[in-house]
Amino acid sequence: MKVYFIMGSLNCKEAPELVLEKALKGGVTLFQYREKGEGCLSSADKKALALQLQKICRKNHVPFIVNDDLDLMISLNADGLHVGQEDGDIREIRRRIPDKILGVSVHNAEEAQTAVQIGADYLGVGPIYATSTKLDTRDVMGFSVVKELRAKGITAPIVGIGGIKEENAFDVVEAGADGVSVITAISHHEDPERAARGLLQQVEEAYKER
Numbered sequence: 001m002k003v004y005f006i007m008g009s010l011n012c013k014e015a016p017e018l019v020l021e022k023a024l025k026g027g028v029t030l031f032q033y034r035e036k037g038e039g040c041l042s043s044a045d046k047k048a049l050a051l052q053l054q055k056i057c058r059k060n061h062v063p064f065i066v067n068d069d070l071d072l073m074i075s076l077n078a079d080g081l082h083v084g085q086e087d088g089d090i091r092e093i094r095r096r097i098p099d100k101i102l103g104v105s106v107h108n109a110e111e112a113q114t115a116v117q118i119g120a121d122y123l124g125v126g127p128i129y130a131t132s133t134k135l136d137t138r139d140v141m142g143f144s145v146v147k148e149l150r151a152k153g154i155t156a157p158i159v160g161i162g163g164i165k166e167e168n169a170f171d172v173v174e175a176g177a178d179g180v181s182v183i184t185a186i187s188h189h190e191d192p193e194r195a196a197r198g199l200l201q202q203v204e205e206a207y208k209e210r
């Protein structure tokens with residue numbers, strides 16, 4: 001969970017395969033394929049890119065997670081799925097993929113408790129900081145939301161997400177997250193390998209302080 005890179009074709013300035021290769025070389029520990037936004041790939045093109053990215057993750061022994069698209073996840077036999085609060089019935093999804101990684105986006109202790117009780121393997125909490133990558137996010141929360149979840153006894157793995165970069169990743173982990181999830185900080189960086197390495201260094205630094 002330390003450095004969870006998320007991306008789709010629209011997030012990349014160069015070929016997504018190249019960006020992922022570099023990010024993995026820099027130490028990304030988990031990857032999510034999230035093909036979303038105006039003009040994103042669909043059906044055959046989406047599946048073709050997903051297969052490419054899955055192959056690269058397999059070569060690097062990093063789990064490959066699909067965002068939202070359960071059918072794609074099943075057809076690829078991916079390692080897991082990430083769903084939001086409104087992406088269909090989480091209980092039903094958990095029942096259909098009992099042995100896969102299931103990540104759930106949560107925004108407060110109540111949503112977190114429900115997700116854990118249903119059997120979520122990790123929680124995505126955010127947006128921690130302002131982001132322009134996803135336009136329909138809830139209000140920016142700051143890393144205190146992570147502290148609150150821990151204070152309320154949520155012990156499940158948590159990744160913070162939203163506007164996270166090398167400069168603020170430490171605070172998110174120090175607040176109690178197990179890792180950080182980023183799109184822009186890696187995908188828009190002219191050297192995704194260096195971006196990933198910098199994030200990993202900050203997360204590991206914060207691990208020492210806990």
Ligand SMILES: Cc1ncsc1CCOP(=O)(O)O
Binds near residue numbers: 134161163
């Ligand atoms: C998918 C998602 N969910 C909450 S914020 C966000 C976008 C995060 O993107 P970035 O790391 O570029 O801020």
Ligand SMILES: C=C1C=NC(C(F)(F)F)=NC1=N
Binds near residue numbers: 067123125
């Ligand atoms: C909207 C999202 C919120 N959190 C996460 C993750 F970081 F994986 F937990 N992924 C998403 N796609």
